[in-house]
Amino acid sequence: MKFAIITIVFLITTIPANPVIVTFFSEIQTSPDSLERLEIHPYNWSYGYPFDLSGFRLVTKAGTTYVNQGVVVENENSYVVLDQSNMNGIFSLGDDSDTILLSRPNGDSVWAISYPSRYRYSPYGCWAPESGMSCAIYQGWTPWPDPTSYYLWFIDSTPTFGLPNDDTLGGIYGRVFSIDSTPLGSVWVSIAGPHGGDYYLVYTPGIPFEFHPTGPGIFEVSATKDGYAQGFYPESVRVGANETRTGIDIYLEPLPLVKELISPLNNNWHVKSTIVSSELTVVGTERAFLINIAGKKIADLVPGANDISHLSPGIYFLRLRKGYSVTKVVVQK
Numbered sequence: 001m002k003f004a005i006i007t008i009v010f011l012i013t014t015i016p017a018n019p020v021i022v023t024f025f026s027e028i029q030t031s032p033d034s035l036e037r038l039e040i041h042p043y044n045w046s047y048g049y050p051f052d053l054s055g056f057r058l059v060t061k062a063g064t065t066y067v068n069q070g071v072v073v074e075n076e077n078s079y080v081v082l083d084q085s086n087m088n089g090i091f092s093l094g095d096d097s098d099t100i101l102l103s104r105p106n107g108d109s110v111w112a113i114s115y116p117s118r119y120r121y122s123p124y125g126c127w128a129p130e131s132g133m134s135c136a137i138y139q140g141w142t143p144w145p146d147p148t149s150y151y152l153w154f155i156d157s158t159p160t161f162g163l164p165n166d167d168t169l170g171g172i173y174g175r176v177f178s179i180d181s182t183p184l185g186s187v188w189v190s191i192a193g194p195h196g197g198d199y200y201l202v203y204t205p206g207i208p209f210e211f212h213p214t215g216p217g218i219f220e221v222s223a224t225k226d227g228y229a230q231g232f233y234p235e236s237v238r239v240g241a242n243e244t245r246t247g248i249d250i251y252l253e254p255l256p257l258v259k260e261l262i263s264p265l266n267n268n269w270h271v272k273s274t275i276v277s278s279e280l281t282v283v284g285t286e287r288a289f290l291i292n293i294a295g296k297k298i299a300d301l302v303p304g305a306n307d308i309s310h311l312s313p314g315i316y317f318l319r320l321r322k323g324y325s326v327t328k329v330v331v332q333k
Contacts, residue, residue, distance in 0.1 A: 006305045024102060026079070029159050032132040037083040038093065038100070039161050042073055049075045055105040059084065063090030065199050072230050081161050096128055116196030118154075126153035127195035130216070134159040134331075135195075145168060154213045155195055157241035171212025171235055174248030176223045177204055184225060191237075192221035215239035221248055228252040255317065270294035275330045278309040280318075290316045290329065
């Protein structure tokens with residue numbers, strides 16, 4: 001695998017062309033004023049040049065279209081843009097979502113992509129482009145001594161078919177803290193917006209998360225970490241094309257600390273641990289509820305026997321409606 005990565009880096013650095021050379025579908029534009037187009041850049045060891053696309057089938061949700069005769073990718077530095085001028089049949093790309101499949105005339109699949117995709121760091125899925133914009137892939141690499149290549153999809157506000165993609169600036173940056181302002185690591189940060197969703201893992205405390213490029217659009221930013229309730233940035237984050245938003249910091253509230261004791265649940269609400277299977281008996285007069293490890297309420301409890309057979313095995317917390325007396329409930333089946 002290391003050899004393959006090194007080879008990729010060498011080839012990229014020696015080709016003075018559009019840096020999008022690692023996927024067939026390198027840029028996708030949906031329909032503003034009936035303009036729809038798809039850039040193909042088949043830089044792949046499995047296919048030689050010239051790469052003749054004549055008669056290839058392109059299947060989308062709208063139907064099937066065929067590439068006209070004479071449409072050829074001449075060499076590894078060239079590309080082809082498919083649109084209504086060189087296609088025969090139903091050529092249409094979904095404005096909000098679609099799955100695009102390219103196959104040979106005999107039906108053998110060559111490449112496929114779906115959008116919107118939550119995982120933009122894959123050549124097989126991108127964000128859904130807004131009208132007049134495109135979804136383009138950007139290729140990059142890190143140098144020696146540990147060369148690696150990477151790529152990500154982004155919204156290109158000025159489509160650049162056949163040219164280097166130029167809208168890779170901007171983004172959302174922030175950090176994750178505990179409510180006492182302690183920097184947190186091992187945190188999953190997610191965004192959701194008009195183009196789809198994305199997520200980022202913060203490994204090291206104090207290191208900022210980054211989503212780029214994200215504009216234009218309005219995004220909701222949240223963070224999750226084991227032992228903490230899910231947290232949200234309190235306002236929607238508006239980002240313009242190529243705009244940078246910093247200071248999008250999120251503060252997480254820790255779940256109540258629970259001491260492991262061997263005492264069974266009895267009529268003392270302050271006992272901290274119990275193991276149950278299908279029924280949980282609450283002794284007392286106050287109502288209570290169960291929360292999961294993410295802090296979300298999943299069941300109301302009443303004094304007496306409570307059926308919990310519908311719960312999946314795992315760890316939950318029982319909390320009084322008043323105060324913070326907490327019991328750890330381990331559900332076993």
